[in-house]
Amino acid sequence: xxxxxxxxxxxxxxxxxxxxxxxxxxxxxxxxxxxxxxxxxxxxxxxxxxxxxxxxxxxxxxxxxxxxxxxxxxxxxxxxxxxxxxxxxxxxxxxxxxxxxxxxxxxxxxxxxxxxxxxxxxxxxxxxxxxxxxxxxxxxxxxxxxxxxxxxxxxxxxxxxxxxxxxxxxxxxxxxxxxxxxxxxxxxxxxxxxxxxxxxxxxxxxxxxxxxxxxxxxxxxxxxxxxxxxxxxxxxxxxxxxxxxxxxxxxxxxxxxxxxxxxxxxxxxxxxxxxxxxxxxxxxxxxxxxxxxxxxxxxxxxxxxxxxxxxxxxxxxxxxxxxxxxxxxxxxxxxxxxxxxxxxxxxxxxxxxxxxxxxxxxxxxxxxxxxxxxxxxxxxxxxxxxxxxxxxxxxxxxxxxxxxxxxxxxxxxxxxxxxxxxxxxxxxxxxxxxxxxxxxxxxxx
Ligand SMILES: [Zn+2]
Numbered sequence: 001x002x003x004x005x006x007x008x009x010x011x012x013x014x015x016x017x018x019x020x021x022x023x024x025x026x027x028x029x030x031x032x033x034x035x036x037x038x039x040x041x042x043x044x045x046x047x048x049x050x051x052x053x054x055x056x057x058x059x060x061x062x063x064x065x066x067x068x069x070x071x072x073x074x075x076x077x078x079x080x081x082x083x084x085x086x087x088x089x090x091x092x093x094x095x096x097x098x099x100x101x102x103x104x105x106x107x108x109x110x111x112x113x114x115x116x117x118x119x120x121x122x123x124x125x126x127x128x129x130x131x132x133x134x135x136x137x138x139x140x141x142x143x144x145x146x147x148x149x150x151x152x153x154x155x156x157x158x159x160x161x162x163x164x165x166x167x168x169x170x171x172x173x174x175x176x177x178x179x180x181x182x183x184x185x186x187x188x189x190x191x192x193x194x195x196x197x198x199x200x201x202x203x204x205x206x207x208x209x210x211x212x213x214x215x216x217x218x219x220x221x222x223x224x225x226x227x228x229x230x231x232x233x234x235x236x237x238x239x240x241x242x243x244x245x246x247x248x249x250x251x252x253x254x255x256x257x258x259x260x261x262x263x264x265x266x267x268x269x270x271x272x273x274x275x276x277x278x279x280x281x282x283x284x285x286x287x288x289x290x291x292x293x294x295x296x297x298x299x300x301x302x303x304x305x306x307x308x309x310x311x312x313x314x315x316x317x318x319x320x321x322x323x324x325x326x327x328x329x330x331x332x333x334x335x336x337x338x339x340x341x342x343x344x345x346x347x348x349x350x351x352x353x354x355x356x357x358x359x360x361x362x363x364x365x366x367x368x369x370x371x372x373x374x375x376x377x378x379x380x381x382x383x384x385x386x387x388x389x390x391x392x393x394x395x396x397x398x399x400x401x402x403x404x405x406x407x408x409x410x411x412x413x414x415x416x417x418x419x420x421x422x423x424x425x426x427x428x429x430x431x432x433x434x435x436x437x438x439x440x441x442x443x444x445x
Pocket of ligand 1: 291
């Protein structure tokens with residue numbers, strides 16, 4: 001039977017032997033090409049799948065490759081992790097300029113100072129601590145006495161500063177959302193709001209009373225700076241006066257225990273080195289420096305020295321903490337030399353000693369008379385991120401700097417408070433021993 005016939009039923013074109021040979025060669029070439037093509041295709045697919053998985057994994061873990069353009073890179077970083085600033089003094093500006101009258105200015109307009117809503121949005125701000133600050137008595141020209149008993153109006157003034165913060169957060173609720181813990185901060189950011197936390201800048205503001213600390217907590221305060229520029233009943237400040245306590249006072253240790261128990265962050269900006277060292281070691285919870293830079297970069301008592309930075313971290317004998325870099329030109333560099341690059345030097349140095357997981361941003365905007373060149377107000381944070389991208393900081397490291405490092409520390413303090421409360425620990429009933437009004441005497445009844 002002719003070969004043609006045998007294939008007839010298969011209804012394929014009839015071929016001569018040569019054609020058949022040629023076809024076979026073609027087929028094998030086709031197969032060879034096909035195999036090589038398949039090989040290339042499979043390789044491309046594998047590479048593609050690997051790239052997608054790697055990118056997803058990296059995004060989840062914050063390591064994805066950044067765009068080559070530092071501005072685009074900074075934009076991406078800030079949309080994933082907007083700035084959470086540790087210290088903004090808008091409330092004291094409102095007190096000083098407008099006597100706490102919220103109808104006397106419009107935060108949606110161009111407000112005097114460094115902070116208003118359009119500039120917060122331009123600066124990709126996702127949250128900040130509103131500082132409820134009132135000055136030490138000596139700054140205001142009052143004598144509160146050697147035992148700090150006279151300036152009781154500081155509690156009233158602090159309540160007014162907490163109040164004006166609440167008033168403004170509520171008045172501009174399209175922009176601001178109150179935040180009482182790390183979850184609240186994340187929720188606010190997810191909604192595109194600016195998470196609004198409150199910090200009290202100095203234990204001189206709690207009227208020598210641990211009960212007042214607890215009441216500030218109920219009003220939404222989530223950090224207390226242990227001192228401002230003056231010593232107080234709890235701790236020594238880094239001011240120029242000789243030390244009174246050598247760091248923490250006996251009541252200062254009780255204050256830290258109570259702060260740990262209720263979940264109030266211990267803030268060590270403004271404290272003396274001894275206070276900072278003792279508090280860092282004694283606190284069960286992670287601590288913060290809400291607005292301090294690096295002393296090795298620029299010599300200033302408000303900046304954190306290397307030996308204290310070396311105590312921060314996760315190893316043996318170390319404590320989790322975040323040092324949030326202050327932009328005050330005096331703290332940053334010699335006169336006339338504070339600029340974006342100089343601020344980035346502080347970020348780099350703290351990262352080099354304590355680690356990149358332990359540095360954040362605490363500008364002190366509205367609390368500083370002048371600003372570094374290039375960081376004139378809250379709209380300028382992206383330029384600092386651009387500078388750090390140029391210096392080789394990676395996506396996840398910068399996301400930590402802008403906010404996630406602070407959130408981790410907050411979560412740590414919240415966890416410690418839960419653990420202490422689970423043991424049934426009672427509130428501290430300790431009374432400052434220089435007070436003579438408690439217990440009450442017959443004449444006071
Ligand atoms: Zn301050």
